[in-house]
Amino acid sequence: MNFRLRLALLFVTTLVAVQAFTALLAYGVARRALIADGERQLAVGATAVARQLDDISARVADNVQVLSLDFALRAAIAQNDQSTVLSALRNHGRRIGAERMLLVGLDGMVRSDTAAPAGETFPFPDLAEAALDHPAAAVVAIGGKAYWMIVVPVYAPKPIALIAAGIPVDDALLAHLQKSSALPNSLELVTLGGDGRWADIARGDNRVEIAPALAGRELPLHPTLMQLDAREYVVLATRLRESERSAPVAAMLGYSLDDALRQYRPVAVAWASLVALGLAIGLAGALLIARGVARPIEKLAAAAHRIGAGDYAPAAASGKRDEVGQLAAALSNMTLAIAEREERIRYQAEHDAVTALPNRHAAEAAIRQALLARPEAGALLMVGLARLPEVIQTMGHTISDRFMHDAGMRLRPFAQRGIVARATDTQFAVWLDGADKAEAIAIAFRILDVLGVPYQEADLSIDTAPAIGIALHPVHGDEAGALLRRAEVALFAALGAEDPVAVYDAGTDPHRPERLTLMSELREALDRNQLRLHYQPKLRLADERIDGAEALLRWQHPLRGAIPPDAFIPLAERTGNIRRVTRWVLASAIAQAHEWAARGHELRIAINLSARDLDDADLPTRVADLLSLHAVAPRTIVLELTESAVMGEPDTAVQVLKRLADLGIDLAIDDFGIGQSSLAYLRRLPVREIKIDRFFTQKLGEDVGDRTLVRSIVELGHRLGYRVTAEGIETRAAFEYLREVGCDHVQGYYIATALEPDALEAMLGRDESAAARGVRA
Template identity: 90%
Template sequence: MNFRLRLALLFVTTLVAVQVFTALLAYGVARRALIADGERQLAVGAAAVAHQLDDISSRVADNVQVLSLDFALRAAIAQNDQSTVLSALRNHGRRIGAERMLLVGLDGTVRSDTAEPAGGAFPFADLADAALDHPAAAVVALDGKAYWMIVVPVYAPKPIALIAAGIPVDDALLAHLQQLSALPNTLELVTRGADDRWTGIAHGDDRVGIAPALAGRELPLQPTLVRLDASEYVVLATRLRESERSTPVAAVLGYSLDDALRPYRSVAIAWASLVALGLAIGLIGALLIARGVARPIEKLAAAAHRIGTGDYAPAAPMIKSDEVGQLAAALSNMTLAIAEREERIRYQAEHDAVTALPNRHAAEAVIRHALSTRPAAGALLMVGLARLPEIIQTMGHTISDRLMRDAGARLRPFAARGVVARATDTQFALWLDGADKADAIAIAFRILDVLGVPYQESDLSIDAAPAIGIALHPVHGEEASTLLRRAEIALFAALGAEDPVAVYDASTDPHRPERLTLMTELREALDRNQLRLHYQPKLRLADDRIDGAEALLRWQHPLRGAVPPDTFIPLAERTGNIRRVTRWVLASGIAQAHVWAARGHALRIAINLSARDLDDADLPTRVADLLSLHAVAPRNIVLELTESAVMGEPDTAVQVLKRLADLGIDLAIDDFGVGQSSLAYLRRLPVREIKIDRFFTQKLGEDVGDRTLVRSIVELGHRLGYRVTAEGIETRAAFEYLRDVGCDHVQGYYIAAALEPDALEAMLTRDGGATNRGVRA
């Protein structure tokens, strides 16, 4: 829909809205006035209904009073002459219009009834009691009909009985009342039924039933608006004089709003015709006005659309001096300003502010374009400055920015075959189009020579320690993002190695997708119980007996075969799955300890914990539950942890370890001597054992320095109250030396490799806990 049509529609819509608002306002005023008039009429009618029924009651009471003074009737009552009494009641009932006449004894028993057999109790005892003083009357509901029940006493000269006359309040009577006075056409008598719903029992001339509209609501004793048969009515109820023993009866009057509004319909039709004519004229005028206003606006809209598509060519000048002409001139100036600003923004978005080199996003786009147009060989070099974080911390960002600017200038000459970009705060990316591995390595060493010259500034001389990672296309990736990521991984490898140049090696990539798959398969292995524990014996040197074993996790993958623990344990620690692994190892190891104890093998089972396990405040509770479940003594379990695991969260770790020690479990420091802690710090921990790392024991038979260090560790450990275990014992010379220096336990291939539970048990049974040293199991 174009602007011209929208403008015309705006004019017409405004006109229609004003007319509709006026119509609604007029309708609302008229409707409120009619409702107020209806409420007034209903109030007058309700009072009239009650007054007319009271007049009927008074006349009938007088007539019945005349009957009660009849001597013959009193004599018949005194003599209990039922035929005479019934004859008198029927004759008099016909004269006064009563449908039912009753003679009621002073005890409340119906002695004569012109409609039903006598003998029952008079249902309206309150009227009978009141009639002993004066005639009593009320509108009652009886057998689904409404009656004026009038009760008068019979004296002879004392009260001897009561006469009750039931005048039907039916449709005919209501219609007669409507003729006698200006009552509303809708008049209905209602009573409350057994289901507590109002039910109509008599109607006036208009047969519209008001009772269904009263469902679920109280009797409308004030004027109320209701909907009956898709029509709106104002209704008002008035309670009639009623008996305590009868369900309530009320007169409900209705005032039809539809009937009241009917005379206004012709006026509304005439008004609508005038409005339609006015709208037609207004539409024609609106179209003419919109045409003159819209043409220049449409030209400006077309120019704005062209600008939106990136076409900033100036539009043809508009010869107008009014506001539209000023807008056109402003739009032309804005177009030129946008073109300049967009070019500046694009440059800033694609370039580094410090070095003025393309940024990572721009470099990735260039590489992607090169790969799509020339899908030949190529190399991506990621150049990193290892010392830059230290330079920032020492000298600030100002010096580091100047250093990076200088490094970028040194790298620019290498962009002749591709592009040089600043990839991160500390890294540059260099894409070499068509380069193979040899070219890439050669250029990498040339870059090292260029960047190896220290940065000079006044009295400063800064060596940035450059390193380079290389990813090759298509060997290491087909996508630009993949090459960037893998070149960065190669750079990390170079930063941690002696050789400052490294080519991406998939086997050392910790972020390979197959490693993520391995974690999924590890979770499945835990669920399917595919993991196994092997146990490496620990020999007590004091008596050459095996009194313990270290539980070592093994995973026999159904497709991959044996997966080394060094492959999946570090991944489990990084991904958070290590806690599930630890729970499985604890459950399996403690269960195995129970089995061996039951068979007479008193072995202390050592189980390894990770750093993440020491953050688990529920670990001591879980271990205690497992010990209780399998009836294993805490002294038969040793939990091993590394120094680095304790150093991660020392406060939390100390609390968890103290709770484990309080259970009676011994704790051991594994790989002692290669971590970050000191013996002074370890004194804070409830540790009972230290295990000398295999790094110190592998050359124990030949290296004097290792011998001295191991002897010192054993002596110091004993003085501090620790048991000392040496790991990785593979030679007799190492074994004998450890015995000589007083080491408590040894383990390693010289004693036995890690065995399956049945194999270890067979070994214990065969040797009785002793071992032939030098024979590998």
Template identity: 45%
Template sequence: MAGTGRVKSVRPLPMSRRGRQAGREGTVPTPRAHKVRRVAAIGLSVVVLALAALSLAGVARTHRAADTVARSAGLAAAYDRAYDAVKDEELSERQYRVRPSPGVLSDHAVAGVNLLTALADIERLGTAADRDLVRRVRTLHERYMAGAAALFAAADAGDTPEVNRIDREVTDPAFDEFTREVRDANAAHAAVAAENVQDLRRVESLVFTTTVTGTTAGLLLVVALALVATGFQRRLLRQAADSEHQAHHDALTGLPNRVLFTRRVTEAAASGAPASVLMLDLDRFKEVNDTLGHQYGDELLRQVAARTTAALRAGDTVARLSGDEFAVLLPGAPPEAALVLAERLQQDLHRSFVLGDVTVDIEASVGVAGCPEHGETAEALLRCADIAMYAAKEAKSGVTLYRPSMHTDDSSRLLLLGDLRRALDATDQLTLHYQPKVRLSDGGLHGVEALVRWQHPTRGPISPAEFIPVAENTGLINRLTLYVLRLALQQVRGWLDGGLAIPVAVNLSPRCLLDSELVRHVTGLLREHGVPARLLRLEVTESAVMANPAQATATLTELHDLGIHLSIDDYGTGYSSMAYLKQLPVDELKVDRTFVQHMDTDQDDAILVRGAIELGHNLGMTVVAEGVEGTAHAAALRSLGCDIAQGYHYARPMPGPDLDRWLQEQRAAIPAAAG
């Protein structure tokens, strides 16, 4: 029993020790476990340090790339300002050829200063290559400025052949060379910005991949750090992308700017496929800015951009080049197809624009040029489309396809403008002829209409139909109108001194009605010559009034309040609004000659003339029939109740002295002039 007890008392002890030892072997680290932990700890530390180092390296690299993009964007903006300044210099040079004046010279000088300022910014921000380019451009610009000075001197002297020679041999080559330098450098910096944006994207991808790996390993701290770094990089990416976008797009409309548009036109021209360029300019956009304010003008430009984009195809490019000038690239479209698209676009733009609480109607002039027919480079296509656009604006045709002869037409117009400007400075080239207006009731003289005539010193007589439209499309028409008013009032003063009170009528162009100084000028001329306002009549066309009814009505009301009589000229040829016609302070309606001349043979014309006479009388106006050339016309008009007649049947337009003799010859048959 005792032995058995000993066994029972002794054997559990070793078993118990083995159990406790086994338990301790499962919880106490072995050398291998310590090694694993050390490896894990080292691995974790390495991962954390690697991720931190990678993040820091990515951030540093992102900073460098972002700085490069920002610097490239700044350089692109400086180059863009330099390019705009160069274009402003060219525009001022062209304007001086058309209209030499100190103001144009001042604009040219300001453009030169802007160019030098932009070059200074390029020199400050750019590399050694940019500074070399600045030195070359300054040298070329000095050569250009010397040529421009000689060109201006030749223009002042009226030496057109010398102007053309300097333009061809000096200014144009220099201008084209430094324009190309600026454009190519701008494109290079835009490419650098794009390359750095791609680099930023690669860095972001690497950091993101590493972050995902760290997240899988449970490194929450690394994940947080990576997320912060990723967010920071994304912000930098967005900033870089924004900088790149701003360097190639217009801030107001979001459309491509001149740099991006020129690049796309170059690519389209190099592809070998047909392509066309549209140059679009809004007519009377300045009136919107001047009348409603720049806020409305900006909104109009945004709506024009949206409507233009919506009217074209998906692959076309719409760009805003400057101000109210837009351009369209039509890849794959020959000129004939481009004309169809341009006409459709113009129709869309003729629909009213709602600008807040104001509804505005505008018109657009579009020039079309095709590749390779009219040019094989972006510069040539833009130049040809620009020339066609100005031809459309001058002819009021809406859309015009470029023709090589337009270069010649443009030169002739420039020469005519220069000659007309000099004629206004002379004292013997521009004169007035006066055509009598006769009362149909008794044959008495009602008044006269003043018509300008030009006797060119070398070309002889130049028809008003040739030089009036040229003046109308420039600011010269305002000066010409004041010149005619001065001569007409001088003649009225002479007649008054001779005992005759003969009312004289003078035509006002649409541009004159938009001149805020018109009323002041007319008042001053009446006072200067001592002529009663009742002896002056101003004639305006329907289209001139309807171009801007509110402003036209305000101007005409001021003139009427002075005591000046007002007429609606060429009635029936425009688009009238009865609502505005009855509100206008006019007392005379002139029926256009195109209806009067055929009223005795064309029943439709006779009906139109009768309707115009009845309308005028119902509105309390005197009615004048123009183009009366025979006894039958006079008799028919008299039977319809027309008040006044004017035409070759009574007298052709004649100089003032001839009118005096005509009055003496008619005195027995014609009563005294109306007062």
């Protein structure tokens, strides 16, 4: 064999070897890149599963907390009314999608169970213990099924029981998670059985069972390559948050490597063609081909290494049409495909799948950049659709997704001013770059007009019921996250108000950090005597003499200064601290009445009661003890209560009020005319006085309608045997009109503001009739 032939054969052999090596190298690098891509997808998917389940847990916990605040349920629990409790649990369970609802006593025993007989020990005591501090949730395995078990305490005002809601984590839920979050096709929930084997308890749209991958392995299982059903998969398993008493529950995600590699089979065909063509050309021109092959192969190898390192920039075209050129083109196409997949994953992580709008995370980042670029002004509008939960419950997620998609399309034109994003399941965020308050409100009403057109679905017309909360930069915050939170607070205010547009008000923000400490500081103020009572005089119109006063609470905080009652009284009512405040006010006011009586001033002191006070069966006894302690006549005290207070728990309130009236204490209805009570119901109460709210008296001098209404209330009150007092008297005209129509008493700034005890006593020391005229002058 001559040298040329040997050289040709050597070159052909070398060519074949090099091509084979190149193909194997490209395949290996591409395979590793796909594995790495699969690992990233699984990591993102695991995070998405945990986040979605946490979102479900938070929503269910909020709903169960609403149930726990239901007074009827708490009363049924206190009375051990099992039928009422079971009915409430079943009804609420259906609304929130819970398959099982339990009422658990503080002793850990199940009192009521919608799916099993009561009387058993609650199987997850760690959740019950944790729920005493805050709502607790975990994945538990019961009877081969997975549940999100959410446990919430029931307060009255202290914890009296626990409500546990079991949300099934089943195939349907996993399939929904896969569709809504672009999760891998293989997703399972598995639990460790008594035989030590892992078995699936919920599967989404799986094509292969991946539970056997955990055999003999410990959790968490990091991304691992393995054979399942004769196919290669990258498998990841992570334990979910679970109860200590539950069998371990894990989420398993699988990424099919075979599916990912299928699109690159043409590369293998191209490689085979390159080998055949290389052999033919090698035989005809070995030296020429040998010299031209080395350089392209080096470029391909470098491109393969870049792919392995995560650089998906397409390689420069070789300009050749031979086998190496085809391989370069195939590798470039593969690189572009991987880059497109990476970009798609990134897009899905930053955009809402239903509306294709940026999600909350992306919106927050974009707003942050907008604040850096233009820090002087801006407005964030949080747009909420109040009807969406009802649409979901009535028509399902498919219709609700189309409903939200339509809303997103209507809002897209407003992105010309800044950013439009989907912030939550029911809310959109609209950032207006450079907008001030007036412009933000104007655009908000334009958005209401756009969203106010009902959504059409077949022959149904669905009202969107939009509301908008506004947070302004920099007035309400300099950071994107703070603006989003405060716009949500404003939105919640708008949803509960007549006006569908609300601007953030820090004074009514229930989530301000300082409000978290306000109740502990109030208790400290009671202990340290930082509270004071001021007294607003009540003038008897018959002789223009002051014969009474209303006790009004004042708090002078050592650091915050004067704190208005509106800032802490509602919070005290919600937390149950109002009873302690009422006890302090009663003790202080009755003691003051004793001091004035000892100095010859016989004043009737009016004290306000809250709705919480009227369900306190010990209140009459406590008042009687205070009257006896200070030797104060019961007729000296008038207890005022609002219409809403007696309507909240009418039976309990009537009993407490009758016991107070039996002591000889007068009762008065405060803010009469603005509540929801009926005269027939008020006649059942031992009330001797009604107070006309300032809403009706402020414009008595100019509003004919208010004058007619006030006259009617005075006449009606007298016919029913009530004394009538008018509040909020600020003008001479109102004063004269009330005297004309026969009103018994008046109080307000026209008479005097709320005074400290010494100031009121000094006023009483003068001739009361002349003093009253002097103050009004």
